[in-house]
Amino acid sequence: MPAKIEKELNTLIKNFIWNSQLPSLSMRTLNSPTSEGGRNVLNIQARNEAIHLMKLKKILDRSPDRPPAADAAEAIIICSLPKHTRDQEAHDPRIIDIFTQQIFNKHRYVSKTLPHEIKAILNTGAKYNLALDDVNLPLNIRLDLPAWYHIGTEEHVKSRENTPAAKCLRNTHNCQRTGNLLILANILDNPQHRRWNKSCSCPPCTNFKMASCKNPETCYQLANHMISNLKPQYNPCTAPIRCPPPSGDERAIIKSHSLNGPSSIKVIKTFPNPKDHASVLRIHNSQITSASFRKRITNPLPLRLTPPKKLSTDTVAYTDGSCTGNGETDAKAGFGVWIAPECPDNASLPVDRIFPQTNNSAEVLAINHAITTTPLRARLHIKTDSRWCVNALTVNLEKAEDQDYISTPQPLAIKNTISSLRMRNGIVSIEWIKGHNGCAGNENANELATLGSAKTPDNGSVTPTSCQGTPA
Known part of the structure; x- marks a missing residue:
């Protein structure tokens, strides 16, 4: 939508709301959700940007179902490149995917040869930092990146x-x-x-x-x-050694810890398995400055390069969450983790105020606490009575990351838990068990969670871990 039309529509909305009088609230406040003191009025600019991002997603698509219009748009973009950066032939072998090459990595697109609509789409992507999710790129993605105009080449080269x-x-x-x-x-x-x-x-x-x-x-x-001369996060020779899928013996050990049958236990994938480099291009739904973006590129999470030992110990952790006044403004949540009688890793803690005081938030943070307190190389078997947590960390995880957790409940708690998972070398399995059904571990975790919800949270109760390891 042209900026002129967008401005006129905003004027009509303001005149309708304030009856052509001087506005008492800014449009930014009116666009905010009611939970933040706003009136949830349609944000036309945000809606238009969302439409542009969906079109950009089509251009980035490399699947067999890619629309022909996306091929045409990419061809137009390539033709708009300066002549000195591309060969005069119809096909330049150096240009494979302009969105993962330095040749077209800009903060703003002003080329006069680009149609207005395509330029608006590209500028929206630049505004929200369309970039490779380059933290812990797997080896197959590093090998698949274009060799020429490489996005990871050191600046001084x-x-x-x-x-x-x-x-x-x-x-x-x-x-x-x-x-x-x-x-x-x-x-x-x-x-x-x-x-x-x-x-x-x-x-x-x-x-x-x-x-x-x-x-x-x-x-x-x-x-x-x-x-x-490639930066470490792009160099295939420095690709991190990741926790491999469980072997046959390990699968047998994992199944032996199941309480509801082997089919009920699930192994959490520590990292997604992207098929090609186009699948790790990410849009950030919140703007970040170029300085903080460069800091994220140059200072990724420390990598654990040591592969897990084959003969690792097994830890079974029962987790549970509790919340008094769930859904109310004065709600208080806590969580419990029970491993064994008199175990020093047993925990009963309140949920910090930086997280929503809900039962689901407590359930996720209980799992996060178990992940961060058990030995990194141990096989961890989590038992929880929350089906939502099991699905959020397994079957729904890839979709949530693709959507940047926009529609995911408890996004901060989930991101922290995934970040903690990606710092481990050991395999983590999770299984749903029925609550209050006579299982001693679950009953003990529930008792610890109830005690935790009665405690007063402080700034050190549960601190969020770095979320840089999650896709943006």
Whole structure:
């Protein structure tokens, strides 16, 4: 919608509400929800931006169902690039996905060759920091990123996109992805290869010479240079070792801890499994400054690179939440965690005031407390009587992350719990059990939760962990 029409509609709304008199409240207050003192009046600007973001999502789509209009829009965007940054041919092999390449990474788009609608879509994406969710990128995504105009290249590195060796990499070696560069760079460590020797007769050099590569060694060195100058969060050589899926023996151990049968227990996926780099492009529903964005890029969460031991101990934790006056303004919530009699990790704590004082909030924070207090390498088996928690952390998690938790209840508590999960090396399973059904562990956790809700929360009761590990 043009800005002029948007302004006229806002004027009509204000005149209708205030009967053409001087407004007593700002439009920002009127647009706010009633729970925050507003009147929940339709925010036309936000609605238009939401429409633009949905269109941008279609352009970013790489599935077989991608609409033809998205292909046309991307072609128009590529044609708007300056001529000195792209080849004159119809298809530039360096440009694979402009949204994950430096060539089109801008804070504002002002090109006169771009149609107004496409420009508005791109500017909305830039406003809300369309970017790779680059915290703990998995190895397959790092290998799939475009090799040229790489978004993770260090700022001080001089571009070598147009050197003869670079052109040979593209045309002869068909290097389009970072993974292609890594394969060539690894040839330098081949014991049969003679470095800095044009007459090297090792199998890779022989094959590339037959394919019209004049100096394979130079191409290997350039590929190695491009890999070495990637930021750590993009470099495939520094990809974190993640907790692998449970092996056959581990699955048997997990099932042995089930109280309702093997089919009722679920393993929480510590990390999502994106298929390609386009699937980790994220829009932040709240604006962040460019300075804080750069800080998030350059200072990601510390990675735990040590893989879990195969023979890890098993911890069974019963969790429960309690809330007096649930739904009321004076509600008080608390949670309990019970592991074993006289166990020092048993907990009975109130929910801090930074979280909503609800039963669901207490249930999630009980799980979070169990995750953060048990040994990182231990297999943790959580037993909870909250089906909502089980679904929120398993079947509904991927959808919630894709929507940036917009429609997810207790988003802060869920984000904290997922962030804690991603700091673990051990496998975490969760199982729903029926509450107040004679299960000693559940009864003990419920008693601790009731005691916790009666306590007075302080600033140190439950502190939110860093949520940078969650998709934006």
